[in-house]
Amino acid sequence: MAGKGERRFLKNMPGWRASFNPWILRLPNNPERLAFVLHRITGILLVLILFVHITFTTTPATRGWEFWVEEIKRAQGITPVTLYFFIFAGIAIFHGLNGIRLLLVEFLGCCVGKPEKPKPPYISATLRASQRTLLYIVFALWIVLWMIAGYIIFT
Amino acid sequence: MAQALKSAARYPPKSVRVKIKRYSPETGREWWQVYEVEAYRGMTVLDALLQVKEKRDHTIVMRYSCRMGVCGSCGMVINGTPRLACQTQVSMVASEENPEFTVEPMKNFPVIRDLLTDFTSFFEKHRKVKPYLIRRDTGEQENPKTEYRMTPEELLEIYPYSLCISCGLCVSACPVSASDEGFLGPQALAQLWRYTADVRDEAWRERLEIADDENGALKCHFAASCSAVCPKAVDPGGAIQMLRSALLKYKLGLWRKKSISGPVPPLEPTGEKMPLPPEAQTLPGVDLEAMEREPVVIDASRLLD
Ligand code: HEM
Ligand code: SF4
Ligand code: FES
Numbered sequence: 001m002a003g004k005g006e007r008r009f010l011k012n013m014p015g016w017r018a019s020f021n022p023w024i025l026r027l028p029n030n031p032e033r034l035a036f037v038l039h040r041i042t043g044i045l046l047v048l049i050l051f052v053h054i055t056f057t058t059t060p061a062t063r064g065w066e067f068w069v070e071e072i073k074r075a076q077g078i079t080p081v082t083l084y085f086f087i088f089a090g091i092a093i094f095h096g097l098n099g100i101r102l103l104l105v106e107f108l109g110c111c112v113g114k115p116e117k118p119k120p121p122y123i124s125a126t127l128r129a130s131q132r133t134l135l136y137i138v139f140a141l142w143i144v145l146w147m148i149a150g151y152i153i154f155t
Numbered sequence: 156m157a158q159a160l161k162s163a164a165r166y167p168p169k170s171v172r173v174k175i176k177r178y179s180p181e182t183g184r185e186w187w188q189v190y191e192v193e194a195y196r197g198m199t200v201l202d203a204l205l206q207v208k209e210k211r212d213h214t215i216v217m218r219y220s221c222r223m224g225v226c227g228s229c230g231m232v233i234n235g236t237p238r239l240a241c242q243t244q245v246s247m248v249a250s251e252e253n254p255e256f257t258v259e260p261m262k263n264f265p266v267i268r269d270l271l272t273d274f275t276s277f278f279e280k281h282r283k284v285k286p287y288l289i290r291r292d293t294g295e296q297e298n299p300k301t302e303y304r305m306t307p308e309e310l311l312e313i314y315p316y317s318l319c320i321s322c323g324l325c326v327s328a329c330p331v332s333a334s335d336e337g338f339l340g341p342q343a344l345a346q347l348w349r350y351t352a353d354v355r356d357e358a359w360r361e362r363l364e365i366a367d368d369e370n371g372a373l374k375c376h377f378a379a380s381c382s383a384v385c386p387k388a389v390d391p392g393g394a395i396q397m398l399r400s401a402l403l404k405y406k407l408g409l410w411r412k413k414s415i416s417g418p419v420p421p422l423e424p425t426g427e428k429m430p431l432p433p434e435a436q437t438l439p440g441v442d443l444e445a446m447e448r449e450p451v452v453i454d455a456s457r458l459l460d
Contacts (some may be wrong), residue, residue, distance in 0.1 A: 007180040009265035009273055018333035024329060025262070025380070026235035032379035032392075036330065040376070106377055109400030112393040117317050124382035125315070126393035 002022050029127055035098055035135055042095040049088055082153050089149035090142075097138045097145075163249035167194040171245055172255035173203050173217065188212075189255070194245050200258065201229050202241035204270075217270040224386060227320030228328065230268055230428035232259040237324040237384045261327035277323055280339050283366055289358035295418065303355040303418040316349035316394055318387045325381035325391050336372040341381035341391035344372055348398040354416045362429045363405050372399045 018024050022037040060068045073083045104110045111134060113125020171194045178185050192206040201219055208215045222241045229240040234248045234256045238271040248256040264272035288303075289295040325341040326332045332340045339347075344366065351362045366372040375395045382392035432450035 008183055009180065009267060010178050010183075010185065012260060012272075013263050013264050013336070014333045016334050025232070025237065027328060027380050027383050028236065030378075030380055030383035032377060033330070033383070036376050045381075080335035102377060105396050106375070106399055109366035109397045109402055112396045113390055115309070115312055115390075118315050118318060118388035122386060122388040124385055124388045124390035124393065125377060126382045126390050126396075129393070 008137045009017075031132075031135055031139075032127075035138070038094060039098050039102065044053055045091050046095055049091070082141060085153045086150050089153065090146045093145045093149065094133065094138075094142045097142055098135075101134045103132065104134070162244040163197060165244075165246040166196050167198060167244070167246035168248055168251045168254040170194060170254065171203060171249040173200075173207055174255055174257045175204075175207070175269065176257070176259040177215075178260070178266050180268055187257075194249070196246070197243050198245045200231070200233055200238075200243040200248065200256070203245055203300060204240060204258065215270070216268040218272075227322030230261050230272075230322045230324045232261060232327065233257070237261060237327045239322060239324070239386050242386055245446060261323060261331045263327045263329065264323060272323070274323065276336070277321075277340070277342065280343040281321065281346060284350070285338065285358065285362060286346045286350060288350070288353065288356050289361070289416050290355075291357050293413060299418065301418045301421045304419045305354055309354045309416070313349045313353050315387075315389055316345050316352075316391075319345065319349075319389045320387060321393075322386065324384045324386065325389075328380040330378050330380065331374050331376060335370075335374065338374050339370055339372075341366075341375075341395065344375070344398060345381075345391035345394040347372075348394040348401075351398065351401070352410075352454060354412075354414055357415055359412045360405075363402050365400050366398055367406070372402060375399065409439040 014024055019040050020037060022034045027033055056071075059071070071081070075085070101111075105112060111129055111131035113127070113129040116125050164213045170191055172189050174187055174189045177184065179190050190207040190211045192203055192211065194203065199222075201222060204215065204217055205219075208217075217229070217231075217240075219241065220226040221228070224239050224242040227239075230237060231240050232238075233240065233243050240258070245256075258270065260266045260270045261272050264274065264277065267273050277358050288296070318341060321342060323342065325345075328339055329338075331338050347362055347366055350356050351359045351366075371393055375392075377392060377396065379392040385391060401410050
């Protein structure tokens with residue numbers, strides 16, 4: 001609460017929500033925003049998964065090889081462990097594929113729109129450039145590779 | 156803004172409900188308020204807001220000036236999308252089924268009151284990128300005898316970026332600006348690239364160092380929301396990626412500006428007069444001397460038949 005006669009500006013920043021909720025604003029013609037949110041979420045999850053992975057790969061040292069072999073044997077069909085692998089595959093495949101696209105765009109300045117004379121209906125060149133095609137390829141490949149990964153993991 | 160063109164021809168509902176997010180700086184209170192106004196074909200959201208201000212509630216505060224998408228004052232979040240209020244048709248955001256639409260102040264800008272946002276930090280960041288031509292020979296720049304050479308192709312390299320109207324919509328859509336007050340933001344970074352890429356400018360090293368700052372181009376994550384909302388297709392998202400790749404190459408010692416132009420040599424007056432071709436002096440049937448003597452009479456009735 002501001003004091004009497006005192007005026008205060010409202011800080012109107014959505015903060016971290018803008019990085020995790022792709023629908024915080026209604027942005028037409030902007031699938032790049034969804035890709036950004038997914039890339040951020042999958043990046044963070046990959047760090048967490050890395051810890052889980054390190055913990056699991058140290059079990060032969062802490063619990064012995066028998067436990068390790070037992071766990072691997074149990075990962076057949078649909079179990080919590082194979083489900084976890086399946087989710088991990090989805091996360092890693094998206095992050096990797098989209099990561100390649102981002103490397104091209106952000107580091108090499110490739111696939112973005114060339115400067116041009118804007119004309120009605122005033123759609124920025126980058127939204128029509130080949131990075132958009134790449135993004136659709138990333139989404140399509142992601143689903144295909146994830147399904148293949150699921151087939152391999154569950155059978 | 157493709158829909159705007161189509162919706163200009165459509166009729167909005169007879170009356171629309173404008174739901175405005177309000178803020179009082181004295182009490183710190185935020186609230187929504189709904190006003191009903193009559194709509195007409197061609198009415199923009201800014202027109203609707205002005206109707207509210209004139210006929211319903213004088214206390215609504217907003218910023219606008221040109222009413223034609225040129226000054227960049229009327230950026231707002233309309234139905235959840237950052238847009239220029241004067242370039243958004245009511246028929247585009249309201250329909251017979253849903254005659255209500257929302258208007259909020261732009262995000263990522265401090266709100267002064269209601270829809271009015273504070274641009275101090277926005278313009279400070281713009282100033283930080285030195286948005287003007289810098290020449291080594293300042294004496295010549297201050298007292299120029301001729302213009303600097305620039306080919307049409309060289310102009311096109313910077314042309315879309317030079318159309319920025321500083322409306323701030325890109326900043327309000329940016330997810331990095333949403334969580335980081337220090338980030339220079341899409342508008343300033345696009346302008347940084349606009350002057351770095353300008354053949355007439357000589358301070359590209361200086362500007363690339365500004366872009367290399369922790370608050371500079373490297374904070375961009377290419378969500379491209381800036382390019383999606385820009386009403387002038389300035390494409391700040393694309394500009395930042397070009398800036399960023401130039402910066403990377405520059406840091407590896409692989410990038411320098413292709414060419415820097417100078418003043419074109421002044422034309423020496425030769426004293427020679429170029430004669431006009433005889434047919435340019437008089438068209439057939441035109442007597443210049445007689446015309447000079449006679450008063451000009453425009454007979455409207457003769458124009459009609
Ligand atoms: C195929 C391998 C990978 C590629 C090509 C890749 C690529 C990238 C790129 C280009 C970015 C920058 C994204 C941006 O600018 O918004 C990024 C961010 C990130 N990556 Fe990866 N990455 C890979 C693997 C990994 C792995 C294994 C982890 C975790 C251990 C990881 C964690 C992260 C995190 C936490 C971020 C930051 C996300 C953000 O700030 O939005 N990445 N990755
Ligand atoms: S780049 Fe576009 S959205 Fe950003 S301030 Fe300039 S005109 Fe507005
Ligand atoms: S009032 Fe000038 S841009 Fe809308």
